[in-house]
Structures are given as C-alpha cells and as structure tokens.
Amino acid sequence: MTRIEHYHDPNAPRANSIVVAVSVFVRNVHDQVLLIQRTDNDLWSLPSGGQEIGETVAQTAVRETREETGVDVDVVGLVGVYSDPGHVIEYSNGEVRQQFSLCFRGRPLRGELTPSDESADVRWVSRDELAALSIHPSTRLRIEHGYEESPEPYIG
Numbered sequence: 003m004t005r006i007e008h009y010h011d012p013n014a015p016r017a018n019s020i021v022v023a024v025s026v027f028v029r030n031v032h033d034q035v036l037l038i039q040r041t042d043n044d045l046w047s048l049p050s051g052g053q054e055i056g057e058t059v060a061q062t063a064v065r066e067t068r069e070e071t072g073v074d075v076d077v078v079g080l081v082g083v084y085s086d087p088g089h090v091i092e093y094s095n096g097e098v099r100q101q102f103s104l105c106f107r108g109r110p111l112r113g114e115l116t117p118s119d120e121s122a123d124v125r126w127v128s129r130d131e132l133a134a135l136s137i138h139p140s141t142r143l144r145i146e147h148g149y150e151e152s153p154e155p156y157i158g
Contacts, residue, residue, distance in 0.1 A: 003094050005042045007138050010088040017090045017100035024063045025050035025141075027081050027148030028073065028108040034128050035145060036110070037135070038070050038121035046127075046135040048144060050103065051120075063106045071124045072116025075108035081148045082156030089140050105144045105156075 008014030025048040028036035037046045051066035053059055060077040067075045082105050089101040115124040127135065132145065147156045 003042060005094070006092045007043065007045075007140070008090045008092060009139055014090050015092055015098045017087070017098050019097055020100050020102050022053040022059065022062075023050060023101075023103045024053065024059055024066060025084075025103050025105045025144055026063045026067045026075065026077075026108045027105060027144060028067065028075055028110055029148065030110055030126055032126070032128070034126035035132075035148065036067075036071055036073060036108075037125055037127050037137075038117075039123040039125075041120055041122050044122070044136065045141070046137045047141050048105070049121075059104055060106065063108060067108060068113070070118050070121045071113070072118075073113040073124075074111045076111055077106045078109045079107035080155040081105040081107050081144060082158070084140060084144065084156075084158060086140070086158060101140065105148070107148065 027048055038049055040047050049067040049070045053062040063077050064075055084103045087100055091099045117124050
C-alpha cells in the first residue's frame with residue numbers, strides 16, 4: 003500500500019479516520035538518531051506505526067521499533083503529542099487519516115540494524131547528516147523536539 007502525506011495542503015483530501023499511532027525518537031551514545039527509509043514513500047522517518055488491540059502505546063513503540071529496525075528499546079519519556087489536522091495521510095486503499103501520533107523517547111538496549119518490509123534502510127544518523135535526507139516536515143519537527151529534551155512534552 004502506498005501513502006502520500008499532505009501537510010497544510012488546501013487540495014488535500016478530507017480525513018475519514020483517526021488512528022492512534024506512535025513514533026519513537028531513539029538516540030544512541032554518539033548523539034545519533036535511529037531512522038528508517040520507509041518503503042511506502044521512500045522518506046526517512048522515525049520508527050512508527052499504529053497501536054494494536056491488546057497493547058499499550060509504550061508496547062506499540064517497542065514493537066514497532068523492533069519490527070522496523072531490529073533494535074530493542076526501552077521507552078523512557080514522551081517527546082510530544084502531534085495531532086495537527088492540517089497533516090493528513092492518504093493511503094492507496096482510500097483511507098485518509100488525520101495525524102494523531104504520540105512521539106516517545108526510546109533508549110536503545112540491543113539489536114542489530116535490520117531492514118524490514120516497512121523499512122528499505124535503517125541507519126543511525128548524526129545531526130549534521132539530517133539536512134541531506136528526504137524527511138517529512140512533521141518528522142523533522144519530532145526530531146528537533148527530541149533533541150531539545152524539553153522537560154515538558156510538545157502538545158500540538
């Protein structure tokens with residue numbers, strides 16, 4: 003399934019669903035952030051995905067990070083809540099989701115970088131390499147907020 007992210011686009015289709023989703027800002031001891039190159043749109047992104055019935059959002063964050071990167075993490079905080087109605091994601095099956103994502107802070111525990119069906123590539127990326135990567139503006143915002151380490155989570 004393909005996806006197109008619309009960000010404050012007046013021609014974007016109207017949202018027809020909201021799904022609880024998470025993203026995870028994982029930083030290693032070298033101050034690098036864990037990113038995947040998505041297979042559905044080729045953009046670089048934080049590990050992310052939808053919550054499944056029977057799991058907490060923290061469990062979703064751990065599961066999605068492991069599935070998409072091969073890295074096990076411990077959830078250690080909340081970067082922010084991202085619910086901008088001007089950000090919608092259009093899927094090839096007709097679903098158009100209004101963004102609703104909780105971005106967690108994760109601490110890497112173990113594992114080896116391993117791509118998946120959802121991630122064509124997985125990398126630890128330094129801050130000075132971020133500008134050269136194709137990253138959606140909403141993901142860049144999460145990364146900026148993750149590096150800020152504010153004592154209060156972003157709410158927006």
